[in-house]
Amino acid sequence: MTESKFRTTELSDPQFEMDGLRFITVKSTHLHGRGDICVFVPKGEALADMPIVTLLHGVYGSAWVWPFLGGAHKTAQRLIDESKIQPMILAMPSDGLWGDGSGYMAYDGKDFEKWIADDVPTAVKENIPVASNKSKKFISGLSMGGFGALKIGSKYGRHYSGISAHSSITEVSQLSLFVEESLDEYKQEIRANEDAFTCIVENKAALPPLRFDCGTEDELIEFNRQLHAQLEQESIPHIYEEFAGGHQWSYWQEHLVDTLIFFNRLI
Numbered sequence: 001m002t003e004s005k006f007r008t009t010e011l012s013d014p015q016f017e018m019d020g021l022r023f024i025t026v027k028s029t030h031l032h033g034r035g036d037i038c039v040f041v042p043k044g045e046a047l048a049d050m051p052i053v054t055l056l057h058g059v060y061g062s063a064w065v066w067p068f069l070g071g072a073h074k075t076a077q078r079l080i081d082e083s084k085i086q087p088m089i090l091a092m093p094s095d096g097l098w099g100d101g102s103g104y105m106a107y108d109g110k111d112f113e114k115w116i117a118d119d120v121p122t123a124v125k126e127n128i129p130v131a132s133n134k135s136k137k138f139i140s141g142l143s144m145g146g147f148g149a150l151k152i153g154s155k156y157g158r159h160y161s162g163i164s165a166h167s168s169i170t171e172v173s174q175l176s177l178f179v180e181e182s183l184d185e186y187k188q189e190i191r192a193n194e195d196a197f198t199c200i201v202e203n204k205a206a207l208p209p210l211r212f213d214c215g216t217e218d219e220l221i222e223f224n225r226q227l228h229a230q231l232e233q234e235s236i237p238h239i240y241e242e243f244a245g246g247h248q249w250s251y252w253q254e255h256l257v258d259t260l261i262f263f264n265r266l267i
Contacts, residue, residue: 004126005119008034011127019073023063024127028119030111031096036063037123040073040090041130042080049134051088051161051267052124053260054116056141056148059101059178066092070253076260085264089131093120095148100179103172103186104148105193113193116148117156138263140164142252143220144175146212150196157206162266164259165212166252170196170223177219197230210238211262213255215245 006026014022024037042050055066066072072090079085095112096102102112116139125131137160141149146168153163169175172186172194192199200207214224221242228240241258245251 002126005122006126009123009127020077021067021073022128024123026119026123028115030115030119032110035096035115035119036094037120038063038067038092039124039128040067040076040092041128042077042087042089044080044087047087047130049132050130051086051136051138051263052091052121052131053088053138053140053263054091054093054120054149055256056104056116056139056145057092057095058141058143058145059175061095061101062097063092063094066090069249070256072253072256075253075256079257079260085260086267088260088263088267089124089128089135091120091124095144099181099185101144101175103144103175104152105172105186105188107186107188113148113152113155117152117159121159136161136267138162138164138266140166140256140259140263141168142166143247144169144178147172147196150210150212151193151199153210154196154200154203154207155192157203157208160208162208162263163210164262166255166259167214167218167220167247168196168212168224168227169220170227174220174223197227200231200236201234204234204236207236209262209266210236211240211258212238213241213243213258215247215251216242217244217246218251219247
């Protein structure tokens with residue numbers, strides 16, 4: 001048996017699991033503590049090397065919100081059953097549970113970015129038999145998680161096969177709309193760690209296929225329109241879409257379909 005990267009790992013017992021959902025808790029050196037991951041594993045026989053889709057949550061959330069507020073696992077299984085996507089794993093981690101939201105960055109002696117980019121896929125591959133080093137990796141998220149997906153997906157572009165973001169915060173100052181922590185606590189030395197556009201431009205040589213969307217009634221709509229315009233000005237290929245809706249779970253539940261179908265085309 002291959003030695004684990006993690007000092008401790010707890011994995012849920014199959015006899016108590018339901019709807020394909022499993023739970024993993026590992027002790028992460030990047031978090032200097034434990035991190036949780038909710039994992040959806042599709043039903044089926046003779047499945048192997050399944051793609052891993054990491055879904056990042058927004059402020060106030062944790063590893064459980066994508067399935068239990070957004071029904072992500074049910075959406076994925078329905079699309080699989082309808083032959084609209086091939087079977088894929090959903091990895092839904094906590095953001096590190098710092099304050100109202102970590103922003104998926106590095107500060108305060110912890111690296112919430114590397115927790116997502118390094119530890120989450122490793123924990124999935126170590127504990128879910130249908131995942132392997134051959135599994136393609138994708139990353140998506142909503143709101144603060146959209147910011148994380150845009151930044152981590154572009155910064156670690158050689159590790160991901162696609163990026164999709166919903167209702168995204170596009171620059172760290174926008175966190176002030178949601179969190180009570182001072183923006184000074186999120187301060188980064190490098191601009192690319194604070195701004196999605198800068199990060200994408202600096203990593204455009206290895207940028208995976210990219211899409212993002214936002215609701216027309218969303219308070220972040222103008223920031224997303226601005227990011228779209230900036231990417232167009234830099235001739236960076238991407239898909240940007242707007243749909244009716246606000247900054248709410250009904251919107252993200254509906255448009256997760258767009259993300260999974262987009263990723264399926266890239267497998």
